Amino acid sequence: MILEETTSPGEALERTQGENDMSAEFPKVMVILPTYNERENIPELVDALFRLDIRNFHLLIVDDNSPDGTGKIADQIAQSQAYRGKVNVLHRPQKQGLGPAYIAGYKRALVLDAQLIIQMDADFSHQPKYIPQLLEEARTHDVVLGSRYVAGGSVDERWGPIRKLLSWWANRLYTPSILGIPVRDTTGGFRLFHRNCLIGLDLDRIKANGYVFQVEVIYVMYRLGYRIKEIPIHFPDRERGVSKMSPSIAGEAALRVLQIMFRHRDLSPIRRRMAPCDTE
Numbered sequence: 001m002i003l004e005e006t007t008s009p010g011e012a013l014e015r016t017q018g019e020n021d022m023s024a025e026f027p028k029v030m031v032i033l034p035t036y037n038e039r040e041n042i043p044e045l046v047d048a049l050f051r052l053d054i055r056n057f058h059l060l061i062v063d064d065n066s067p068d069g070t071g072k073i074a075d076q077i078a079q080s081q082a083y084r085g086k087v088n089v090l091h092r093p094q095k096q097g098l099g100p101a102y103i104a105g106y107k108r109a110l111v112l113d114a115q116l117i118i119q120m121d122a123d124f125s126h127q128p129k130y131i132p133q134l135l136e137e138a139r140t141h142d143v144v145l146g147s148r149y150v151a152g153g154s155v156d157e158r159w160g161p162i163r164k165l166l167s168w169w170a171n172r173l174y175t176p177s178i179l180g181i182p183v184r185d186t187t188g189g190f191r192l193f194h195r196n197c198l199i200g201l202d203l204d205r206i207k208a209n210g211y212v213f214q215v216e217v218i219y220v221m222y223r224l225g226y227r228i229k230e231i232p233i234h235f236p237d238r239e240r241g242v243s244k245m246s247p248s249i250a251g252e253a254a255l256r257v258l259q260i261m262f263r264h265r266d267l268s269p270i271r272r273r274m275a276p277c278d279t280e
């Protein structure tokens, strides 16, 4: 999808990845991992991400004081010889949901001068192997989404027909028709943003939590005219740990989508925030 756009972060990337190989010349990539009780996943996931061997690559773990001690494990990883200086941990006092965790993570990533910000679940449903593709598409797009609902994308084979139908209906029928947005996977959480998109978004505009948080962010970015690309991903269910999403969050989502439409339908590219983001 190409929207009217004057700036080209893709070109900026070309420039920074120009002639020489020094890592400082490469844009700083930061992957945000929100965690709540992910002790069984986080060490392995961190290893898998660094095995991708991407230049100038950093992690930001945002932990909401997980009772299972994920935060402590994250600190140990951050202080380990292998990852010192490459892994940051943001501790928050209590579980407040995915939306506030991401907002705090985006703000911290901006403060840490990240140029390309990737967000993904910490349970292997978002597979590290797709990250090189996200980065490749970031050369020519402002926002890149890992998508279950474009050609080639898929969800876990074990999903029952009701769950499949509900997710498909929400993403492919309900949300696009209410919001008038050509994005096929609006609730997915595997995303890449150029820094300027998070600044332009104006994080204080975003109010939703849960699945609708993802919808609100992408809707505002669409209204602001950022160029959005979806790449197909397979989305397997988590093997370890438990999901924190509840049916009540999913039920509330349908109404919240209407709220989002009314809240942001008048936004246009001119309303992008230009000043540096307020940071913590």
Ligand SMILES: Nc1nc2c(ncn2[C@@H]2O[C@H](COP(=O)(O)OP(=O)(O)O)[C@@H](O)[C@H]2O)c(=O)[nH]1
Pocket: 033, 034, 035, 036, 037, 038, 062, 063, 064, 095, 096, 097, 098, 101, 120, 121, 122, 123, 125, 238, 242, 243, 244, 245
């Ligand atoms: N920091 C933080 N992370 C959360 C919270 N709720 C969920 N997560 C993380 O967000 C990601 C997605 O959550 P998950 O329970 O897997 O949701 P599902 O994939 O929709 O079932 C995982 O990495 C969770 O650990 C929260 O309240 N705070």
Ligand SMILES: [Mg+2]
Pocket: 121, 123, 125, 238, 243
């Ligand atoms: Mg999950």
